[in-house]
Amino acid sequence: MADDALVPVGVVARPHGVRGELRVHCLNPESRLLYEVGEILLRGSDGVRLVEVESARRGPKGAVLMVLSTVAGREAAEALRGTELCVPRTALPETADDEWYFVDLIGLAAQTESGDALGRVVDVIEYPTINCLVVLDAGMVREVPMADPYLIAVDVSGGSLTLSPITDIPDRKPRKHERGS
Template structure:
């Protein structure tokens, strides 16, 4: 399949008339995209090579090697931009890249399988793991220490306390 890629931004259109590209960034530091420089498409093919960047509302404005006109920049609208996972620093303790969590097995503390991490979402009240069980509809689990006491990336699993067990523990207190 190739190297794992992480989504870091999306082209939101042209800026001005000289071929600058507006990018919505998904990084803590929007200008980090300029340091990554060579951005890729989802399939790993080259997308944009950033020559210069500056902050703008909602992201950054960049000059690229590939784009010279406003029309070329507009044609890229919606293009998702990725970087190889291995160029990112290792996360701090108790921090994770979403791409490292997706696909991990989810088990109870007793080792009973619950499913796999399908996605990580945040609807405004904190991160939620979307769990896809072997059968049936997916469900959400708060990504908190109470609900997810351990994440074992190297072992490929997440230890979780399902909502019904958490409620029972609270009722016992």
Template sequence: MGSVMTTSPERICVGSIAGAFGVQGEVRLKSFCADPEAIAGYGPLYTADGNRSFSIKLTRPVAGGLGARIAGVATKDQADALRGTDLYVDRTRLPSLPDDEFYHSDLIGLEIYDTGGVLLGTLRAVHNHGAGDLLEVYAPTRKQPLLIPFTKAAVPTVDLAARRIVADLPEGLD
């Protein structure tokens, strides 16, 4: 299973600006798209609040991301000033996802039940530290959040219509 970062149902985070690359205003872009170069095909990208838009053109692969030019950014200082800026696109511009992939915003806040129907908690976040997605489940009765691997085996059911997830917890995770 996979997921894509997002903050609201209308706008999806597809990447971020990691800082300047070189001295000519080029930026290092981190793409959160399954095909990293697809980020350039969605049209203008926006800040989270939608107040700024960016037209980007990919230039070359660089360490840890993609090199890109942003319209109106011509110096290293201008590029550095954009470091940490998340880039969003309207959800309607994105392709529909396969059945086993979900946008984070569709999952956050869903209740998670075990296979016996017992409420485990509420999905608070989706993390990926390089080895696949983990669901962070908050339960008021736990001191620490429960982290569940987001795999078909551990999470056999995601029912967006019913706003619930069923988790089959691996041994020792309960």
């Protein structure tokens, strides 16, 4: 992933009140990033725009309640429903050598220990019990668990990850966002 790529960190769920405050679903509930940024990028159907964050506070059920400088009133807040809140990749805290963000895995080449190509990672899905890499190859995808014995090694700087052979995982047709454009 390019260092200047946008990383979604939240999604506008709905307005909160009548003054334009937003109820935001935080994609990583453990992160403090939405509380600490002074500016955020809004990405919606009309493109991407930078806005100033006037305030952010904890809301009900893990939501973040935000006031943005350009949102005045409930109607303006309602118009943002479903809009992604993004930051540049460089705004995320550094990781240790053996850590990575899911967003860093998208685009990595998947291969076996012997170097046989298995495809390319096009998504990471977080299930309640396990996270899975979505690997696209020859027009089909496989959801590969991010656990032993499947995930052997990750080399983000080298652009690849190593998986055990995934012959026991059924493949399926890719969903629209998994087509690896």
